Structure formats: structure tokens, C-alpha cells
Amino acid sequence: MKKVFALALVILALAGVLAGCNNTNHAMESDVVWGSYEKFTYEVTQNGNSETGSYSTELRLVQNESLDVGLAHFDKVTNQLQINRFSFGDFSFVEVLLFGKATDKQKLIPIASYREQTTDGVTSYQTIVYDNEKAKTKIYLYSDSSATLDSVTPVEIGLASPYYDNSELYTLFRAAGSQISSWTINVPIAKEGQAVKLSVSTASSATISVPFKSDVKCKTVVYSRSDLAGKKYYAYYAADAIEINGKKISSPLIEIVENDVIFKLTNIEIE
Numbered sequence: 366m367k368k369v370f371a372l373a374l375v376i377l378a379l380a381g382v383l384a385g386c387n388n389t390n391h392a393m394e395s396d397v398v399w400g401s402y403e404k405f406t407y408e409v410t411q412n413g414n415s416e417t418g419s420y421s422t423e424l425r426l427v428q429n430e431s432l433d434v435g436l437a438h439f440d441k442v443t444n445q446l447q448i449n450r451f452s453f454g455d456f457s458f459v460e461v462l463l464f465g466k467a468t469d470k471q472k473l474i475p476i477a478s479y480r481e482q483t484t485d486g487v488t489s490y491q492t493i494v495y496d497n498e499k500a501k502t503k504i505y506l507y508s509d510s511s512a513t514l515d516s517v518t519p520v521e522i523g524l525a526s527p528y529y530d531n532s533e534l535y536t537l538f539r540a541a542g543s544q545i546s547s548w549t550i551n552v553p554i555a556k557e558g559q560a561v562k563l564s565v566s567t568a569s570s571a572t573i574s575v576p577f578k579s580d581v582k583c584k585t586v587v588y589s590r591s592d593l594a595g596k597k598y599y600a601y602y603a604a605d606a607i608e609i610n611g612k613k614i615s616s617p618l619i620e621i622v623e624n625d626v627i628f629k630l631t632n633i634e635i636e
Contacts, residue, residue, distance in 0.1 A: 401426045402636040405617060409453055412625040418453025420628050424536065427463075434463050435479030435492030436505055436514045444476065449532055458482040460532040473537050475530035480555070491555040493530065500524045504555045520558040525551045528560065538565065538586045538600055539616050545586060562591040571601055573619050575630045578607060583619050598623045609633050 402425040409418035424447050431440045442463070449460040461479040465472050478493045490512070492505040503519035505512075528551040529537050538545065548565040568585040575581060583601035590596065599622040606613040612635050621628035 399424055399615065400612070400635055402634075403614065404632075404634040405630060406632040406634075407621070407628040408631050409451075410627050410629070411453075412627075416454055418451070420451045421449070422535065423448045432463075434461050434477040435490065436507075436512065436517065437477045437479075437492055437494050439463065439477070445473075447533060447536060455485050456483070462530055462532045464530070464533060473529060473533055473540055475528075475533065478530045478532050480532070493553060493555060494519075495524075495530075500526060500528070502553050504553065504558060506555060522553060522559055524553065524560055528552065534563075534588070535600060535618050535621070538588070539602055539618055541565075542616060549591065564589050564591045568599070570604065573601055575619060577609075577632075581607070581619055584616070596624075607633070609635055 402423070404421060404423045407420040409420050424445065426443075427446050428443045429441050430443075431438070432442070432446075433439075444463050445465040447460075447462040447464065449458075449462075451458050459481045463476040463478070464474060465476075474497055475493075475495050476497070477495060480491045482489050482491075488508070488510070490507050490510065494503045494505075496502065501521060501523050503521050505514070505517045505519045507517045509516075531552050531554065534552070537550075541548070545565055545567055550563050550565065551560045552563055553560045565586060565588045568587050571583045571585055572580050573583055582604045584604050586600045586602065587597050588600070589598065600618060601620040601622075602616045602618055604616075606615050607617055608614075614633060614635060617630065617633060619630050
């Protein structure tokens with residue numbers, strides 16, 4: 366099953382090339398405004414495998430809260446928080462991302478991210494802390510859950526603009542909306558100690574049914590590693606808002622196709 370998760374969130378396990386530096390991150394303005402809390406749950410299947418897994422992503426606004434993102438502590442922040450959870454067989458992970466600015470909550474500028482991954486009972490950790498003034502990031506990799514910022518030696522890399530965190534890619538594509546035509550972004554890969562280029566474009570629309578709504582017309586986003594020709598992945602977003610419990614949700618992610626692995630939306634929660 367490990368091959369599933371080298372692909373799930375496409376760029377995690379693949380080596381790439383890019384080491385750049387710029388003095389700011391020119392993040393795009395979001396086309397999509399979400400509520401104070403949204404949660405999307407997906408069933409994960411793989412062709413030829415009878416097992417099923419689950420993936421969920423939560424978005425919520427934190428207001429004047431103190432919190433930890435892995436090894437990094439933040440006092441009284443007002444930003445967006447995203448939490449991803451994935452489980453399939455003997456592989457699972459949890460990701461936490463703090464992003465945005467108090468003055469513009471819909472910008473997806475990464476501030477810090479955390480990933481806790483378990484494979485065959487062995488757990489590893491990573492924390493990425495962004496210095497957006499200098500377009501740099503520090504990457505902390507560790508296997509001890511009691512580690513601190515002082516006990517782990519980070520790898521520091523420069524980032525070419527625009528850059529985003531790997532854990533926010535599907536939220537990023539949703540937020541970009543009509544701004545995606547032909548786009549290249551840069552994403553730091555913790556285990557490689559470097560950043561990679563990701564090419565993003567659009568394709569023909571599709572119609573997909575989910576348990577709570579049939580025939581959802583979807584916009585198609587195609588993305589790939591720029592240095593890996595022929596490997597393309599697909600994300601399908603509702604072209605129109607979907608209403609849940611009297612509330613409209615803009616451009617929810619309906620389905621993801623990564624080679625023979627499919628993530629299909631099964632439930633939406635909103636406040």
C-alpha cells in the first residue's frame with residue numbers, strides 16, 4: 366500500500382529540483398470565501414484493492430488564539446487553520462497548517478505546518494516554519510515526539526515566489542478559481558530539504574455524482590511535477606455553490622484522481 370501514499374498529495378515522496386530565493390511571496394487573492402468552519406470527508410479507494418481508506422480536511426478561523434503547530438508556538442493569532450487526516454491500511458498521517466494574515470484571511474500564505482506520519486507502526490514528524498519576509502523556510506525532521514525547536518537542527522532553504530505548503534494544495538486550487546490557466550508554484554518538500562516546481566492548469570469540465578448530490582458539474586484542475594513528464598493528477602471542484610443545511614459552499618472539492626487512487630467526497634459539515 367505504500368505506493369498509494371507516495372502519490373496521495375502528489376509531491377511528498379518524489380525528489381525534485383529548485384532552490385530559489387526572493388524577497389516576498391506574491392500570493393494570489395482568493396476567489397473563494399469560506400465560512401468559520403468547514404469539514405470535507407472523502408472515501409479513498411485504489412483500483413484492484415478491496416480496502417478503503419478515509420481522508421478529511423477541516424478549515425476554521427482562529428481568532429486571537431494561542432496554539433502550537435508542531436514545534437512552533439504562536440500567541441494570540443488570528444489566521445486560518447487547516448487540519449488534514451488520512452488513513453489507509455498501515456499508513457496514516459495528520460497535517461496541521463496555519464496560513465493567511467489577520468488583515469486578509471483568504472490569502473493562503475503559509476506560516477507553519479506540521480505532519481505526523483505513521484507507516485507500519487513507525488511514526489515520524491516534521492515541522493516547517495516560514496519566514497515570509499525573507500522568502501525562506503526552516504524544516505525540522507524528527508522521530509521523538511518530545512522534541513523541541515532547540516533540540517532539532519533545521520534545514521533552511523530559500524523559496525522562489527509564489528510558494529505554498531504541500532498540505533494546502535487542494536485548498537489553494539479551490540481558492541484560485543478562475544485565476545488558474547497556466548500556473549507554476551513552488552512547494553518545499555521536507556524530506557528532500559528542497560523545493561519543487563508544480564505545474565497547474567485546467568481541463569475540460571466533468572460531471573460527477575456524490576452520495577448527497579447527483580450530477581455535479583465540476584471544474585477540472587490538472588497538476589504535475591514539472592520535472593516528471595507524463596504524471597498528471599486531477600482535482601474536480603464543483604462549478605457552482607452547493608447548499609448544505611441552508612448554507613452555500615463555494616467550489617467544494619468533489620473528487621481527486623491520482624493514478625489508480627480515487628478520493629471521493631462523501632460528507633460536508635459547515636458552521
